[in-house]
Amino acid sequence: LDGRIVAFLGKSVSGVGELCEESGLNAACLAFRTLWRVHDSLISTSYDAIEAENLKKRRLDRLLVPLLEVAAQSTFDANRREAAIRLLSSLDCELLQSVGASGLHFNAALVQTLCSLVRDATSARAEPGSCSSTAEIRRAAVSALERVTSTSRLGKDADAMRNFEEVVCALTVHGAVDYATDERGDVGSWVRRESLQVTAKLLSCALHSATGESGSLSGSTRAKLVRLCRAAVIAGVRQLCERLDLVRSDAHQALMRITGAIDNAGIARDDVADMKLFEVCVALENMQTDHSAGISSGNLVAFSLLCELSFLEDTEVSDSALLGLCALIGAVGKSSEIGFNALVRVLRDKSPTSALFREDSSAKLARRATDDAAAPNAVVNWFDRLIALQNLPREGVRLKIAALRVIELLLAAGHLDWMQARAVAGNSKVLHIYTNCALMARASAKGSRDVGKLSLVLSILCELTSCGHEPRARALEGLMLLLLSPVAKIRRLTAESLYVQLLIQNGDRLLHDGKGTARCTDAMHLLSSTSWDEAEAEEIRQSRNMLCAHFKIDPPQRNLKSSAPARD
Numbered sequence: 001l002d003g004r005i006v007a008f009l010g011k012s013v014s015g016v017g018e019l020c021e022e023s024g025l026n027a028a029c030l031a032f033r034t035l036w037r038v039h040d041s042l043i044s045t046s047y048d049a050i051e052a053e054n055l056k057k058r059r060l061d062r063l064l065v066p067l068l069e070v071a072a073q074s075t076f077d078a079n080r081r082e083a084a085i086r087l088l089s090s091l092d093c094e095l096l097q098s099v100g101a102s103g104l105h106f107n108a109a110l111v112q113t114l115c116s117l118v119r120d121a122t123s124a125r126a127e128p129g130s131c132s133s134t135a136e137i138r139r140a141a142v143s144a145l146e147r148v149t150s151t152s153r154l155g156k157d158a159d160a161m162r163n164f165e166e167v168v169c170a171l172t173v174h175g176a177v178d179y180a181t182d183e184r185g186d187v188g189s190w191v192r193r194e195s196l197q198v199t200a201k202l203l204s205c206a207l208h209s210a211t212g213e214s215g216s217l218s219g220s221t222r223a224k225l226v227r228l229c230r231a232a233v234i235a236g237v238r239q240l241c242e243r244l245d246l247v248r249s250d251a252h253q254a255l256m257r258i259t260g261a262i263d264n265a266g267i268a269r270d271d272v273a274d275m276k277l278f279e280v281c282v283a284l285e286n287m288q289t290d291h292s293a294g295i296s297s298g299n300l301v302a303f304s305l306l307c308e309l310s311f312l313e314d315t316e317v318s319d320s321a322l323l324g325l326c327a328l329i330g331a332v333g334k335s336s337e338i339g340f341n342a343l344v345r346v347l348r349d350k351s352p353t354s355a356l357f358r359e360d361s362s363a364k365l366a367r368r369a370t371d372d373a374a375a376p377n378a379v380v381n382w383f384d385r386l387i388a389l390q391n392l393p394r395e396g397v398r399l400k401i402a403a404l405r406v407i408e409l410l411l412a413a414g415h416l417d418w419m420q421a422r423a424v425a426g427n428s429k430v431l432h433i434y435t436n437c438a439l440m441a442r443a444s445a446k447g448s449r450d451v452g453k454l455s456l457v458l459s460i461l462c463e464l465t466s467c468g469h470e471p472r473a474r475a476l477e478g479l480m481l482l483l484l485s486p487v488a489k490i491r492r493l494t495a496e497s498l499y500v501q502l503l504i505q506n507g508d509r510l511l512h513d514g515k516g517t518a519r520c521t522d523a524m525h526l527l528s529s530t531s532w533d534e535a536e537a538e539e540i541r542q543s544r545n546m547l548c549a550h551f552k553i554d555p556p557q558r559n560l561k562s563s564a565p566a567r568d
Contacts, residue, residue: 025083029090036091040098056099060106064088068106071141072113074132081133082140085114089144096148110148111163115170117141118195121188122174135180135187142175142194151206154221161224164206168228171195171202176235179398192239193250199232200254204261211265226271232258233273234320240281241306241324243331243339255281274314280305303328303342311350311378322385323399329409330402343406344415351379352418380419383410384433390440404444404456407437411463423468434467438474445482454490458482462497466505477556483544488533491540495532498547499524523550 039059043052070076070084088110096107118141120133133141149167153160175195178188203225210221217225236258239251259278262269269278287302309321328339389395389403410416422430438461445457457478464475482494502524530543548555 025086028083029086032087033090033095036095040095053100057102060096060099060102064091064106068110068113071117078134078137082137085117085137085140085144089140089147092147093150097150107148107150108159108163111145111167114141114145114148115166118145118170118191119174121178121180121191135178135182135190138175138178138191139194142171142191142198145171146198146201149202151202151209154206154210154225161221164202165224165228168199168202168231171199172231172235176239179396181398186244189244189247192242193247196232196236196239196251196254199235200257200261203229203232203258207261207265207267217265217267222267225265226262226267229258229262229267229272230316233277234316237277237309237317238320238324241309241321241328243328243333243335245335252281252284256285273317274312276312277309277314277317280309300338300342300345303339304345307339307343307346311346311382319385322382323389323395326386326389326399326403326406330405340406340409344413347379347382347410347415350377352377379416380430380433383416383419384436387433387437387440390444400444401450401453401456404441404453404460408456408459408463412459420467423471424466426468431468431470434464434471435474438464438471438478442474442478442481445478445485449487451487451489454482454485454487455493458490458494458497462501465501473553476551476553480544480548480551480553481556483532483547484540492533495527495530499527502527519550523547526550 040056043055046052047055067084067088071081071088073081076084093107096103096110099106117133117138121135121138145167149164150160151164154164172195175191176199178191178195179186180188180191206228207217207225210217210225233255236251236255239247240255242248242251259269259281262272269275283305284302287299306321307325310318310325312318312321325339325343329336329343386403386407390400392400419430419434423434441457441460441464445454448454461475461478461482464471465479466472467475479494479498483491485491485494502520526543526546530540532540532543535543545555
């Protein structure tokens with residue numbers, strides 16, 4: 001019987017590449033786990049303790065070490081790697097640790113390998129093309145972590161706590177922000193959803209185990225678990241505001257589970273995050289009774305609550321919500337449209353009313369706009385944080401383009417006109433923010449050939465030409481750079497947009513004074529007479545430099561090949 005069981009288990013390992021179908025893989029995992037338990041019982045009852053441990057170690061080396069190598073190495077087929085991870089996860093941490101020291105060592109190595117796989121896609125953002133795993137492999141790794149991560153000795157074993165912290169960090173910092181895409185779409189959402197659910201389950205088990213019979217947590221253990229709960233909540237808030245209905249629903253469930261766990265452990269909610277967050281989660285939970293009004297349905301009221309999260313004083317939570325809202329609003333679809341309407345609704349409620357500006361005289365308005373001693377408006381700070389998202393090194397191009405889209409929508413639709421009025425009146429805070437916005441847009445366009453992204457930058461820069469002297473100067477510099485873009489279509493669109501701005505603003509503001517009629521006429525003639533999308537590079541450069549002279553700005557430096565510019 002011993003030989004037959006080991007032989008069957010060995011066949012499962014050697015034939016792991018053939019276990020591609022879901023039903024076959026599930027059956028193999030069940031058989032693998034069941035026979036492993038039977039074999040454990042057989043060894044324990046047939047041999048003394050020392051011999052039994054030696055037999056278990058040899059079995060582990062023969063069967064599980066090869067599986068771990070298959071899971072870890074990118075040279076193996078993706079289906080084979082996924083099947084290996086699934087077979088390994090069929091043996092939970094208690095089964096592995098029953099082998100003794102070798103089992104503990106293998107369990108630690110397995111956890112390290114799985115965490116490395118979870119980190120794969122997000123680490124690859126810094127090095128494009130370096131991702132060695134598929135979304136299916138990463139999802140299987142996340143699911144496996146739920147079974148092989150021990151939560152029973154967190155308050156007694158320092159190594160166990162360190163391993164647990166590493167697992168939660170991999171799930172919240174990497175798995176919960178996996179935005180990988182392929183021809184099937186947002187396949188990273190599979191990993192994000194699984195990461196949130198597994199994190200909530202592990203933290204719930206950890207809090208229950210660490211609390212124990214005493215019903216309370218010790219000081220150091222409590223501090224570490226509170227920190228991990230906060231990391232999970234921050235990751236969950238981002239996905240709570242996300243574009244996909246199922247992701248939002250799973251994030252909400254995970255947050256509610258973590259909330260229940262910290263309540264049962266006697267941890268105050270405000271020790272983990274802003275109380276307003278938990279109030280929003282409870283309000284969304286109450287909405288779930290009406291399916292049409294729930295978080296997964298794209299309801300305007302629900303989305304308004306989510307938008308409120310981006311204004312919380314807890315900056316880590318509010319920044320996470322802002323990232324999620326950018327992914328929601330910066331996309332295309334019904335949910336994105338409803339999300340934008342909800343954001344506009346919240347911004348309107350938090351902005352100074354238009355009546356305030358109409359009722360005040362121009363002198364009072366100017367004095368109020370330049371009064372920097374007054375507390376800055378929440379919307380001003382919110383917009384500043386929205387611009388700063390472009391500087392986050394860990395975020396991918398997809399999120400940054402979505403953030404540009406949100407900025408462009410708000411500026412183009414006139415929802416921040418009251419900020420523009422303050423900028424024109426000389427408010428230094430708003431002027432500084434708009435200047436940073438122009439510099440950000442200019443930096444975003446550097447080296448890019450993405451027509452969609454460059455079009456957003458163009459629209460943002462055009463809107464900023466009417467927002468005060470310093471933002472206007474920086475925006476014009478950015479537009480002059482776009483006139484030398486390697487993309488012919490962008491050069492032509494930039495020239496057309498500048499022409500329109502000269503018409504709208506009568507040239508006065510763009511030309512820095514009220515006496516630029518002749519220069520305005522010359523600039524418009526230059527914009528309309530130059531073939532920006534077909535002319536030779538040197539001709540384009542000369543026309544651009546003449547425009548800079550009309551606008552009284554130094555020509556920005558940008559390398560343009562002497563040969564004809566690229567054409568679409």
